[in-house]
Amino acid sequence: MKHLYFKAFLLCACxxxxxxxxxxxxxxxxxxxxxxxxxxxxxxxxxxxxxxxxDVVIPESVTYNGRTYSVTGIGDYAFWNCSSxxxxxxxxxxxxxxxxxxxxxxxxxxxxxxxxxxxxxIMFYTGGYTNNSNPLLYAHxxxxxxxxxxxxxxxxxxxxxxxxxxxxxxxxxxxxxxxNVTSIGSSTFSxxxxxxxxxxNYSELTxxxxxxATICDEETDDGLLITNDTIVKCRAWATAVTIPETVTSIGYxxxxxxxxxxxxxxxxxxxxxxIPESVTxxxxxxxxxxxxLTTITIPESVTxVGYNAFSGTPWYDNLPDGVVYIGKVxxxxxxxxxxxVQIVIAIKEGTTIIADYAFENCTAIxxxxxxxSVTxxxxxxxxxxx
Numbered sequence: 001m002k003h004l005y006f007k008a009f010l011l012c013a014c015x016x017x018x019x020x021x022x023x024x025x026x027x028x029x030x031x032x033x034x035x036x037x038x039x040x041x042x043x044x045x046x047x048x049x050x051x052x053x054x055d056v057v058i059p060e061s062v063t064y065n066g067r068t069y070s071v072t073g074i075g076d077y078a079f080w081n082c083s084s085x086x087x088x089x090x091x092x093x094x095x096x097x098x099x100x101x102x103x104x105x106x107x108x109x110x111x112x113x114x115x116x117x118x119x120x121x122i123m124f125y126t127g128g129y130t131n132n133s134n135p136l137l138y139a140h141x142x143x144x145x146x147x148x149x150x151x152x153x154x155x156x157x158x159x160x161x162x163x164x165x166x167x168x169x170x171x172x173x174x175x176x177x178x179x180n181v182t183s184i185g186s187s188t189f190s191x192x193x194x195x196x197x198x199x200x201n202y203s204e205l206t207x208x209x210x211x212x213a214t215i216c217d218e219e220t221d222d223g224l225l226i227t228n229d230t231i232v233k234c235r236a237w238a239t240a241v242t243i244p245e246t247v248t249s250i251g252y253x254x255x256x257x258x259x260x261x262x263x264x265x266x267x268x269x270x271x272x273x274x275i276p277e278s279v280t281x282x283x284x285x286x287x288x289x290x291x292x293l294t295t296i297t298i299p300e301s302v303t304x305v306g307y308n309a310f311s312g313t314p315w316y317d318n319l320p321d322g323v324v325y326i327g328k329v330x331x332x333x334x335x336x337x338x339x340x341v342q343i344v345i346a347i348k349e350g351t352t353i354i355a356d357y358a359f360e361n362c363t364a365i366x367x368x369x370x371x372x373s374v375t376x377x378x379x380x381x382x383x384x385x386x
Contacts (some may be wrong), residue, residue: 023047026064033062033069040069041079049077053084057112060091074101076125079135083107088135092118099125103132108139109236111266116144117155124164131187134167140236140266141171148237154178161188167212171236173219175199178226181205189213192337193225193233220244235265245276252283252306262286267293277301282326283307289313302327303352328352330374347371354381361385 012019024032024043032051033040040062041113045051056079061070061161079085088108089096092115102108113119117279119142124133131137142149149169153176154161163185166172172192177184181203190212198219199210216225218233222242223235231251234241243250251263262285264270272295273287279299284306287293293313305326310316321335323345330351336342343362346369356378359365365385370377 005125026062028062028064029059031056031058033064033071034075035069038069039072041073041075042071043075044078044080049080050082050261051155053086055087055089056085057089058091058094060093068277072096074098074133076100077103079103079105081105085111087139089111089113090135091120094118094122096123097125097133100132102135102137105135105138108135109130110141110143110145111135111139112143114145116149117158120154120158120161122162122165124162124167126164129310130165131167131190134164136169140168142166142169147213152176154181154261156180159183161185163187164190167191170233171237174200175204175213176200177205179203180229184211187212195219197269231263234267234270236267237269238264238267239268239269240272243276243279245278248278249281250279250283250286252285256314262288262306264293265289271295273297275299275302280304282306283312285309287313294318298326300327300350303329305329305331305355307327307356323347327352328373329334330354330355330358331360333362333365337362342366345369347374349373352376354378356380357383359383359385 023046025035026033032043032045034043042058058071061068070093071091072093072095076098076271080100083104083106085105085108087110089112113160136142148171150171151174152172156178160182160183164187166189166265168191169185170191174194179202185206188211192213193202193216194213195218196215216227218226223238224231224241225233226247230251231247232251265285265288268291270290270293274297278298281299281304282302286306286309288308289312291312294315296315319334323333328351330347341364342375343364344367345365349371350373351371352373352375354374354377358378358381360383362385
């Protein structure tokens with residue numbers, strides 16, 4: 001009996017391994033598919049996922065073993081954790097994108113389509129990772145026949161717009177909804193930012209929150225969205241930005257998991273920014289991942305800087321070793337900590353704040369001199385300075 005159980009166990013293990021190793025029916029031109037009747041669904045290579053990188057173009061149809069299949073779906077986890085995927089082209093034949101299809105595609109910068117009507121009607125499935133079926137979650141920018149959509153005009157023959165259809169498409173600057181539209185799904189425009197009066201609605205539908213869109217007081221020519229005296233978002237296509245002197249704060253955004261996202265986060269085209277004397281605070285992750293940001297002008301007026309505000313920017317990475325000062329904030333110690341070397345720190349005069357975690361784990365520091373100008377020392381500022 002024990003031998004029988006053992007054989008059964010081996011058989012199940014082999015079957016599971018086979019399912020895990022061969023999650024697809026065919027690989028054609030670098031894309032993996034499962035076939036259902038006369039249709040094909042894009043899937044992943046194996047249980048390790050991460051099957052795709054670079055620019056992926058999904059065709060409308062594929063031929064396999066002499067039979068042609070229409071590509072109608074993108075399956076669960078199809079592009080899961082494909083962190084090297086940079087752009088995706090989705091044909092008009094695709095009618096559904098399954099749960100978590102694009103989860104973890106952090107390098108995705110562009111979604112290309114050829115038919116706006118088809119895009120409005122795609123069914124985006126939400127599962128354990130809500131909204132991760134839409135590649136715009138990471139890409140932010142939608143291109144129709146090679147041209148980025150900024151002023152979105154829904155075609156007259158569209159009667160419904162699917163849930164999450166334009167979720168996180170922060171490149172949009174305006175929307176026009178025609179009278180024929182009778183249904184707009186939930187979260188359709190969540191993560192989109194518009195100046196007041198930039199949503200034109202000819203339909204009979206109404207929504208207290210404009211289907212998830214954030215409405216701002218003004219938008220500058222270089223892509224800043226401002227409410228009151230705070231920057232709430234910067235367009236993904238911004239390159240060189242000068243912040244108006246009416247602004248006092250560079251804010252942050254809470255995502256649907258209540259994580260903080262920076263207002264310039266992911267603006268990979270951004271190369272320079274000028275911050276005026278009016279600004280006193282820079283929020284969490286404000287410029288996080290701005291991979292081409294090399295020039296920043298920061299005034300002495302800044303007295304508050306959030307965590308990871310400049311992480312991943314060439315400007316910050318190229319700062320010399322030692323104490324990093326941002327405005328009047330002693331922000332972080334970047335110097336090396338060679339074993340056996342003792343380090344003495346003297347905070348410069350005029351500094352008012354030592355930031356949270358500024359000297360965390362600086363085990364080589366033996367003494368620190370703090371001037372009278374310092375009025376606040378953040379949490380864990382000297383944690384584990386043993």
